[in-house]
Amino acid sequence: MIPLCVPEVRGNEWKYIKECLDTNWVSSAGAFVDRFEDRFAKYMNVKSAVVTMNGTSALELALRTLNIGIGDEVIVSSMTFISPVNTIKYVGAEPVFVDVCRDTWVMDADKVEELITPKTKAIMPVHIYGHPVDMDKIMDIANRHSLYVIEDATESLASEYKGKKVGSIGHIGCFSFNGNKLITTGAGGMLITDDEKLGKRAKYLSTQTKTVLPNGSFYHEEIGYNFRMPNLLAAMGCAQLENINEYSNIKRNNASLYNKFLYNIKGITLPVEREGVKNIYWLYSILVEDEYDISRDELILQLKKNGVQSRPFFMPVHDMPPYKECKAGDMSVTDDIVKRGINLPSSVGLTEGEIKQVCDVIKSI
Numbered sequence: 247m248i249p250l251c252v253p254e255v256r257g258n259e260w261k262y263i264k265e266c267l268d269t270n271w272v273s274s275a276g277a278f279v280d281r282f283e284d285r286f287a288k289y290m291n292v293k294s295a296v297v298t299m300n301g302t303s304a305l306e307l308a309l310r311t312l313n314i315g316i317g318d319e320v321i322v323s324s325m326t327f328i329s330p331v332n333t334i335k336y337v338g339a340e341p342v343f344v345d346v347c348r349d350t351w352v353m354d355a356d357k358v359e360e361l362i363t364p365k366t367k368a369i370m371p372v373h374i375y376g377h378p379v380d381m382d383k384i385m386d387i388a389n390r391h392s393l394y395v396i397e398d399a400t401e402s403l404a405s406e407y408k409g410k411k412v413g414s415i416g417h418i419g420c421f422s423f424n425g426n427k428l429i430t431t432g433a434g435g436m437l438i439t440d441d442e443k444l445g446k447r448a449k450y451l452s453t454q455t456k457t458v459l460p461n462g463s464f465y466h467e468e469i470g471y472n473f474r475m476p477n478l479l480a481a482m483g484c485a486q487l488e489n490i491n492e493y494s495n496i497k498r499n500n501a502s503l504y505n506k507f508l509y510n511i512k513g514i515t516l517p518v519e520r521e522g523v524k525n526i527y528w529l530y531s532i533l534v535e536d537e538y539d540i541s542r543d544e545l546i547l548q549l550k551k552n553g554v555q556s557r558p559f560f561m562p563v564h565d566m567p568p569y570k571e572c573k574a575g576d577m578s579v580t581d582d583i584v585k586r587g588i589n590l591p592s593s594v595g596l597t598e599g600e601i602k603q604v605c606d607v608i609k610s611i
């Protein structure tokens with residue numbers, strides 16, 4: 247089976263993790279934690295980076311750092327992995343769902359403003375599958391209405407919007423290093439911000455608001471959280487980060503091969519890269535339109551029969567039982583494309599032969 251998206255381990259992972267084991271620095275203190283934060287901040291060109299246990303905790307931490315909670319509303323896409331929406335509920339706020347664009351499959355910035363109410367505190371653009379949200383429009387709306395922007399960039403690490411890395415444009419950006427992401431620590435996450443004060447606050451909240459008094463006692467001024475990442479995982483993160491440019495180039499190159507082999511098939515819509523952005527094609531995806539000979543779900547079965555793992559697009563969160571009653575705008579594009587989209591194999595280690603094998607199945611139908 248050609249898998250959907252598996253990790254790539256080809257650098258200093260063994261060496262750095264061994265260093266943790268040899269020196270007994272396995273837990274949440276240790277040089278690799280600071281190094282991973284420091285190097286990630288440099289890579290993203292921001293002032294602060296704070297490691298977390300996963301992407302979900304990075305998003306929750308972002309909301310808590312910005313003091314978003316009970317009675318507040320946060321505008322978020324419905325076509326996403328459910329995690330960002332859940333974190334809005336964790337802090338006691340309410341998600342308000344917005345539609346996505348037909349070409350990029352990410353938050354439609356033109357449909358955001360009509361959903362703003364006096365309760366709105368933040369917009370959470372989720373850059374899914376590798377294509378950036380139109381951040382100029384989002385930042386303009388946020389500035390005019392004094393809202394925060396928390397970017398969920400977990401699926402678009404290394405993607406760019408007008409020369410800026412996705413995640414570094416809003417007030418806070420969040421990443422996941424889950425096994426299928428561009429770089430992985432097994433499980434892990436990162437919060438970034440260009441505002442040093444916010445960065446310090448996020449670190450403070452994520453480490454149980456611990457202050458060490460002169461006599462060595464721990465003092466806690468307010469309720470904190472344990473969102474820390476252990477040194478062992480940060481060591482893996484440092485090794486993975488060393489290869490990020492190579493991995494992102496490979497992803498883009500694989501997308502070009504897919505585009506070449508799938509060009510001009512009736513009923514198959516290919517992913518786009520809008521002018522001024524760099525799409526990392528984290529999961530190379532297509533839409534199966536009515537003109538194609540079989541349905542999206544039948545195509546997934548055909549691919550499986552031919553040794554290819556694929557996955558349908560996320561189901562819309564506004565249709566899930568915990569969120570059915572939440573406010574939502576016009577969802578016509580989301581409701582349409584969630585029935586059509588497929589993620590195709592996108593591992594960094596994918597070969598040209600494997601890409602051709604996937605495309606041959608789609609073409610033969």
Ligand SMILES: Cc1ncc(COP(=O)(O)O)c(C=O)c1O
Pocket residue numbers: 300301302303326327329330372374398400401421422423424433434435
């Ligand atoms: C868009 C999005 N946001 C957040 C997350 C959560 O990350 P994690 O699984 O590391 O908690 C994921 C998935 O992993 C995701 O795809």
